Amino acid sequence: xxxxxxxxxxxxxxxxxxxxxxxxxxxxxxxxxxxxxxxxxxxxxxxxxxxxxxxxxxxxxxxxxxxxxxxxxxxxxxxxxxxxxxxxxxxxxxxxxxxxxxxxxxxxxxxxxxxxxxxxxxxxxxxxxxxxxxxxxxxxxxxxxxxxxxxxxxxxxxxxxxxxxxxxxxxxxxxxxxxxxxxxxxxxxxxxxxxxxxxxxxxxxxxxxxxxxxxxxxxxxxxxxxxxxxxxxxxxxxxxxxxxxxxxxxxxxxxxxxxxxxxxxxx
Amino acid sequence: xxxxxxxxxxxxxxxxxxxxxxxxxxxxxxxxxxxxxxxxxxxxxxxxxxxxxxxxxxxxxxxxxxxxxxxxxxxxxxxxxxxxxxxxxxxxxxxxxxxxxxxxxxxxxxxxxxxxxxxxxxxxxxxxxxxxxxxxxxxxxxxxxxxxxxxxxxxxxxxxxxxxxxxxxxxxxxxxxxxxxxxxxxxxxxxxxxxxxxxxxxxxxxxxxxxxxxxxxxxxxxxxxxxxxxxxxxxxxxxxxxxxxxxxxxxxxxxxx
Ligand SMILES: Nc1ncnc2c1ncn2[C@@H]1O[C@H](COP(=O)(O)OP(=O)(O)OP(=O)(O)O)[C@@H](O)[C@H]1O
Ligand SMILES: [Mg+2]
Numbered sequence: 001x002x003x004x005x006x007x008x009x010x011x012x013x014x015x016x017x018x019x020x021x022x023x024x025x026x027x028x029x030x031x032x033x034x035x036x037x038x039x040x041x042x043x044x045x046x047x048x049x050x051x052x053x054x055x056x057x058x059x060x061x062x063x064x065x066x067x068x069x070x071x072x073x074x075x076x077x078x079x080x081x082x083x084x085x086x087x088x089x090x091x092x093x094x095x096x097x098x099x100x101x102x103x104x105x106x107x108x109x110x111x112x113x114x115x116x117x118x119x120x121x122x123x124x125x126x127x128x129x130x131x132x133x134x135x136x137x138x139x140x141x142x143x144x145x146x147x148x149x150x151x152x153x154x155x156x157x158x159x160x161x162x163x164x165x166x167x168x169x170x171x172x173x174x175x176x177x178x179x180x181x182x183x184x185x186x187x188x189x190x191x192x193x194x195x196x197x198x199x200x201x202x203x204x205x206x207x208x209x210x211x212x213x214x215x216x217x218x219x220x221x222x223x224x225x226x227x228x229x230x231x232x233x234x235x236x237x238x239x240x241x242x243x244x245x246x247x248x249x250x251x252x253x254x255x256x257x258x259x260x261x262x263x264x265x266x267x
Numbered sequence: 268x269x270x271x272x273x274x275x276x277x278x279x280x281x282x283x284x285x286x287x288x289x290x291x292x293x294x295x296x297x298x299x300x301x302x303x304x305x306x307x308x309x310x311x312x313x314x315x316x317x318x319x320x321x322x323x324x325x326x327x328x329x330x331x332x333x334x335x336x337x338x339x340x341x342x343x344x345x346x347x348x349x350x351x352x353x354x355x356x357x358x359x360x361x362x363x364x365x366x367x368x369x370x371x372x373x374x375x376x377x378x379x380x381x382x383x384x385x386x387x388x389x390x391x392x393x394x395x396x397x398x399x400x401x402x403x404x405x406x407x408x409x410x411x412x413x414x415x416x417x418x419x420x421x422x423x424x425x426x427x428x429x430x431x432x433x434x435x436x437x438x439x440x441x442x443x444x445x446x447x448x449x450x451x452x453x454x455x456x457x458x459x460x461x462x463x464x465x466x467x468x469x470x471x472x473x474x475x476x477x478x479x480x481x482x483x484x485x486x487x488x489x490x491x492x493x494x495x496x497x498x499x500x501x502x503x504x505x506x507x508x509x510x511x512x513x514x515x516x517x518x519x520x521x522x523x524x
Contacts, residue, residue, distance in 0.1 A: 193361050
């Protein structure tokens with residue numbers, strides 16, 4: 001900014017003014033959208049406690065729901081397997097794409113554009129849309145869910161890996177070139193060790209994320225714990241459905257804690 | 268002997284960074300390139316091992332023109348030219364030992380390099396080199412846990428692992444305190460004398476250059492304005508080297524860093 005302020009007071013007054021304007025604009029946008037969707041803020045807020053109480057009463061697992069534990073755990077396990085395997089496969093392929101597509105390591109500049117475009121295409125189609133598209137060719141199966149998660153994750157991780165590699169100081173690679181290392185040696189001895197811990201973090205994050213998404217996808221593909229949830233829900237066995245929600249939450253939290261530990265260990 | 272003849276470099280369309288650069292550097296001597304910021308010191312150094320592709324001239328190392336080498340020849344030539352940097356440029360999550368072993372990559376097959384297959388002799392040598400630069404006890408330490416001075420010494424050990432004829436140093440002491448500076452410069456001078464290496468070094472600190480270098484190359488705006496023994500450098504020569512072409516009134520600043 002080229003503006004010259006006469007005094008600090010003037011500078012800070014301008015700052016406050018700008019902040020005030022931003023807040024006012026946000027309020028106006030909120031007001032307009034409320035009117036447009038006919039949403040009564042206060043009335044809706046009043047309904048929240050009643051809704052929660054209803055949920056609480058119906059979805060709390062009872063003794064009866066323990067009998068569902070077996071099938072639920074089995075499907076939960078399958079869902080976990082699908083999300084982990086799709087993430088691992090996507091990260092291996094994503095790493096290759098990222099190395100080919102990152103500015104610092106790309107052997108062909110033309111390839112960069114293709115990979116960038118492809119990755120953003122994969123990423124920007126929601127996983128639910130992927131599942132619905134793939135249902136046509138692969139029917140209702142675990143494999144459809146796997147593919148849907150795989151494509152979305154591939155797009156996401158390719159982008160994240162590419163940026164991680166591009167953040168790497170190019171001089172470090174030049175140092176290896178100066179030693180006489182060839183392209184592959186630079187990549188394996190320089191790039192990969194440097195980015196390994198960040199990449200692992202991304203993979204762990206995507207596994208957590210995909211476990212949540214896998215449940216959603218399962219409802220569509222008729223597999224895994226998502227399907228089970230849908231099934232119990234539609235047959236009014238709310239306590240069993242509640243048990244599923246509880247177990248998913250527990251699993252996600254366990255996963256998060258584990259990956260935090262792993263991350264700390266490799267940092 | 269390194270002989271640079273009529274080296275020319277243009278960045279982009281008309282940014283003439285090196286014009287008719289000629290100088291020599293002898294084995295057993297420390298040759299320092301000095302000059303103001305932006306004069307072209309880094310460009311010269313990186314042209315010597317062809318990290319930068321120049322636009323014309325000759326770079327003769329023991330009468331072989333580096334500029335004429337094809338890809339695999341260049342790799343072999345680079346294997347015998349060590350390089351150390353201001354920012355050390357080690358692979359930071361790896362140990363000091365692994366970084367030193369990287370000095371062998373130029374002599375290894377792709378496969379052996381990728382999977383880090385080093386012979387027992389190579390490992391012993393790397394360890395010995397770390398001892399030589401006083402870092403034996405840090406061999407298994409991650410490099411990002413070492414101090415700047417220590418990292419620079421790992422960089423020197425990596426260069427030595429290449430069995431170099433020549434070591435290029437781009438402002439190796441610009442980020443170091445006086446004590447580490449002395450350690451690093453002493454090592455470099457000793458290497459020149461004992462192993463008869465060509466040490467070519469870019470420096471901003473004139474006092475260090477005059478103290479350690481046998482031979483001085485002065486550059487200003489991409490042109491060599493002085494070449495001779497360090498004894499021959501006096502105030503007049505320094506004026507000439509550090510002259511500011513477009514700002515004649517500004518005082519001459521010797522230490523830019
Ligand atoms: N990649 C590049 N693209 C365009 N111009 C460049 C590039 N690298 C260097 N230059 C220009 O070439 C000239 C010489 O740069 P060089 O880095 O060799 O200077 P230097 O003497 O090493 O400076 P310093 O002491 O600041 O490191 C400068 O004018 C610089 O702007
Ligand atoms: Mg420089």
